[in-house]
Amino acid sequence: MGVALAGAIAGYSLALIGYIPDAVPTAELITGIRSFSTLIPAAFALLAIFAIKFYALTDRQVDMIRELNEASSQKL
Numbered sequence: 001m002g003v004a005l006a007g008a009i010a011g012y013s014l015a016l017i018g019y020i021p022d023a024v025p026t027a028e029l030i031t032g033i034r035s036f037s038t039l040i041p042a043a044f045a046l047l048a049i050f051a052i053k054f055y056a057l058t059d060r061q062v063d064m065i066r067e068l069n070e071a072s073s074q075k076l
Contacts (some may be wrong), residue, residue: 009040
């Protein structure tokens, strides 16, 4: 699923900036590719940072997760 989504995003991004196969790349095209290859990952990184920052995780929940991890590792 992730690979398909990544391919679709890449394809739509190239179409959006006017990529034409087998054509000489223009300065605008190169700038567009650089922008998409840095801005999209940066946007997702910021979303991840906000999700982690505002995720409320109490000490009790951490202890419960540790106990579950220990119990499942003992079963193996």
